[in-house]
Amino acid sequence: MVFVALPLIAAFGLSLFHWDLLGTPEFAGLDNFQQLVSDTATIRAVVNTFVFALASVVTHIGIGMLLALGVHRTMTRGTKYFVRTAFFFPFLVSWAAVALLWKYVLDPTFGLVAHYLSTTTNWLASPTWALPTLIVVDWWHTIGYTFIILLAGLQTVPAQLHEAARVDGANGWWRFWSVTLPVMSPTIFFATVITFIGAFQIFDPMVIMTQGGPDGATRSIVQYTYEKGFQSFEVGYAATLSLVLFVVIMLVTGLQFRLSRRWVHQ
Amino acid sequence: MDHPLLSRRRFLQATGGTAVAAALAGCGGGGSGGGGASSKELSFVYMGTAEQQATWNKLFAKFTESHPEIKLKAEGIPLSNWGDFFNKLSTRIAGGQVPDVIQIATEGQRLFASKGLLEPLDSYIKKDQATIDEYYADMDPNLIEWDKKYASTDGKTYYLPGEFNTMCMWYSKDLFARAGVPEPTAKWTWDDFRHACEQIKAKTGAFGYAADSAYFAAIMPWLLTNGTSSFTEDWSKPTYDDPRVVEAAEFNRKLVADKLSPPPGGTFDAFTAAAQGKLAMFGGGRWPIISIRNLKATQKMGIVPWPTKVEQGSPVGWNGYPILKASKKKDDAWTFIKFLISKEGSSTFAQLGGTIVPARKSIANSESFLADAPKGTEYLYQALSYATPIPSPDKGAAIQKAIEDGWKQVLTGNAAPGDALGKAQTTLEGLV
Numbered sequence: 001m002v003f004v005a006l007p008l009i010a011a012f013g014l015s016l017f018h019w020d021l022l023g024t025p026e027f028a029g030l031d032n033f034q035q036l037v038s039d040t041a042t043i044r045a046v047v048n049t050f051v052f053a054l055a056s057v058v059t060h061i062g063i064g065m066l067l068a069l070g071v072h073r074t075m076t077r078g079t080k081y082f083v084r085t086a087f088f089f090p091f092l093v094s095w096a097a098v099a100l101l102w103k104y105v106l107d108p109t110f111g112l113v114a115h116y117l118s119t120t121t122n123w124l125a126s127p128t129w130a131l132p133t134l135i136v137v138d139w140w141h142t143i144g145y146t147f148i149i150l151l152a153g154l155q156t157v158p159a160q161l162h163e164a165a166r167v168d169g170a171n172g173w174w175r176f177w178s179v180t181l182p183v184m185s186p187t188i189f190f191a192t193v194i195t196f197i198g199a200f201q202i203f204d205p206m207v208i209m210t211q212g213g214p215d216g217a218t219r220s221i222v223q224y225t226y227e228k229g230f231q232s233f234e235v236g237y238a239a240t241l242s243l244v245l246f247v248v249i250m251l252v253t254g255l256q257f258r259l260s261r262r263w264v265h266q
Numbered sequence: 267m268d269h270p271l272l273s274r275r276r277f278l279q280a281t282g283g284t285a286v287a288a289a290l291a292g293c294g295g296g297g298s299g300g301g302g303a304s305s306k307e308l309s310f311v312y313m314g315t316a317e318q319q320a321t322w323n324k325l326f327a328k329f330t331e332s333h334p335e336i337k338l339k340a341e342g343i344p345l346s347n348w349g350d351f352f353n354k355l356s357t358r359i360a361g362g363q364v365p366d367v368i369q370i371a372t373e374g375q376r377l378f379a380s381k382g383l384l385e386p387l388d389s390y391i392k393k394d395q396a397t398i399d400e401y402y403a404d405m406d407p408n409l410i411e412w413d414k415k416y417a418s419t420d421g422k423t424y425y426l427p428g429e430f431n432t433m434c435m436w437y438s439k440d441l442f443a444r445a446g447v448p449e450p451t452a453k454w455t456w457d458d459f460r461h462a463c464e465q466i467k468a469k470t471g472a473f474g475y476a477a478d479s480a481y482f483a484a485i486m487p488w489l490l491t492n493g494t495s496s497f498t499e500d501w502s503k504p505t506y507d508d509p510r511v512v513e514a515a516e517f518n519r520k521l522v523a524d525k526l527s528p529p530p531g532g533t534f535d536a537f538t539a540a541a542q543g544k545l546a547m548f549g550g551g552r553w554p555i556i557s558i559r560n561l562k563a564t565q566k567m568g569i570v571p572w573p574t575k576v577e578q579g580s581p582v583g584w585n586g587y588p589i590l591k592a593s594k595k596k597d598d599a600w601t602f603i604k605f606l607i608s609k610e611g612s613s614t615f616a617q618l619g620g621t622i623v624p625a626r627k628s629i630a631n632s633e634s635f636l637a638d639a640p641k642g643t644e645y646l647y648q649a650l651s652y653a654t655p656i657p658s659p660d661k662g663a664a665i666q667k668a669i670e671d672g673w674k675q676v677l678t679g680n681a682a683p684g685d686a687l688g689k690a691q692t693t694l695e696g697l698v
Contacts, residue, residue, distance in 0.1 A: 107532035125531030231663040
């Protein structure tokens with residue numbers, strides 16, 4: 001309660017004030033909420049975050065599933081351990097280190113990408129490419145996590161079911177579709193919700209690699225909240241933004257649970 | 267499957283709860299910090315990277331030597347710009363952790379003074395008038411005047427002007443010689459500069475200049491030498507869409523477009539590149555000295571005033587060391603400040619290779635400052651005669667971000683200079 005309810009109440013309280021962190025807070029009524037609606041930068045940050053989150057969820061589950069299937073089916077025990085560790089390893093490295101590392105890899109003057117693709121694209125400084133680039137870097141960092149969850153899910157599929165399906169004459173694709181997926185659906189659901197929440201709170205790579213730029217093209221909600229609270233000293237407005245984040249995550253997660261009744265096998 | 271992996275309720279508790287806590291942690295302000303300064307030690311907070319830490323530590327050792335009765339607890343916060351430093355500091359103070367003395371550069375002086383956080387120094391100055399008179403007599407009068415004009419809003423004195431930084435152009439003597447280009451003189455122009463970049467690129471393949479979007483170090487010098495600035499003289503109105511600002515931005519964009527400058531947004535390290543002969547020039551105050559010394563390249567480098575178009579110009583920012591109103595050790599704090607501005611403290615710092623120019627003329631012209639430094643180091647002090655305090659209205663960090671974002675858009679070629687700077691101007695108008 002202390003760690004969830006109190007900050008939530010505090011944030012709601014703060015959102016009703018103008019406060020510059022050093023002076024005394026002034027009561028503002030619904031000013032901050034009005035500002036929210038008219039602030040184009042907020043809308044941009046929300047859109048960016050949604051794009052990032054949707055792309056993350058779709059690609060993480062898709063690619064993570066392919067990797068998990070590949071590792072589960074084709075590998076021997078020894079290689080399986082190795083590959084599993086290799087895929088999961090980047091997730092153990094902190095985002096700050098990953099972001100700095102990729103900043104070097106993507107450097108337009110001497111980076112590996114520029115060297116091997118012989119391109120002069122300035123990935124992180126281009127309004128078109130900056131967000132997609134961050135999405136790809138996020139794969140590198142986070143996909144191992146989705147992969148491990150899905151692999152664990154795959155391992156729970158009982159072999160007898162597959163056997164039975166095989167005896168009934170189902171081919172590989174059909175067995176995947178009617179046996180593996182339904183059994184795994186709670187795992188996939190879990191991975192979807194976790195990935196979405198994680199993606200919605202993305203902050204570190206933006207701050208370190210692009211500072212939200214170029215021209216706000218990669219600014220996420222959390223980053224914007226930080227900028228407002230601790231750079232512009234509009235603490236009340238920042239609290240309002242964090243409430244928006246809270247509401248959005250609650251709504252989307254709620255929606256996911258509701259929709260899950262249609263496809264999650266329980 | 268009969269049992270779901272997790273019940274819905276458990277799942278929400280496990281994930282939703284953490285998510286909310288994490289999301290809101292960002293705006294809690296650190297209310298549980300409490301604490302405040304320890305009553306035993308004098309706490310001092312300054313901005314310093316790990317590389318600079320050693321230098322500061324030697325200075326503190328010297329202080330402890332002469333004042334063993336005062337226990338100094340100094341803490342360097344390693345950040346790359348003043349905006350971030352002040353953000354961090356404000357958050358801390360809001361959370362109840364108030365140090366006794368802080369290092370505050372021009373960018374934050376007015377902000378901190380106007381918030382009523384600082385103790386006026388006037389009575390302390392009166393008590394030690396002779397010391398302060400001696401100090402002021404050894405200083406460029408401009409510094410004293412600017413400190414009065416910009417660092418306070420109510421006529422009280424909160425800061426003594428301390429060490430400062432102005433901007434000059436650092437250049438690689440080696441590369442100029444290899445390309446057969448004569449070394450720049452104090453009276454050179456933008457055209458001379460551009461010509462040198464072209465010649466060096468053509469003959470040696472090295473980059474001419476590291477164009478960048480740092481407010482103090484890479485934007486302001488170009489504006490001031492073009493006879494303009496980012497704000498009006500009293501910092502009340504931004505002038506970032508002035509045609510001369512646009513012209514300066516275009517000039518820089520052209521350097522990038524013509525590959526005389528590395529593309530921005532990467533990880534290009536100008537100091538190392540210059541020391542290795544891959545870059546001919548970068549802008550800097552005193553601070554590159556530590557890297558350049560570590561790279562053993564002080565003899566290979568030279569310093570000249572910034573090239574001019576309309577007039578000579580340089581931004582200037584200086585340190586102030588205020589005493590916090592909440593401090594319980596104000597007398598000790600004053601003793602520490604007096605040490606910092608003393609001849610002894612100042613020359614120790616200069617000798618160790620501090621990242622700033624001493625405010626005392628006698629030290630800035632002495633061997634302790636000029637030895638093992640590039641030729642032309644004295645230009646940094648001379649720049650005080652024509653410098654302009656870096657415009658720093660209250661919302662410093664946000665303002666700096668808007669200015670740098672606009673410039674970066676131009677440098678990368680993402681937007682036309684007029685559009686990008688016009689947009690930044692609108693943002694700035696909303697911030698003052």
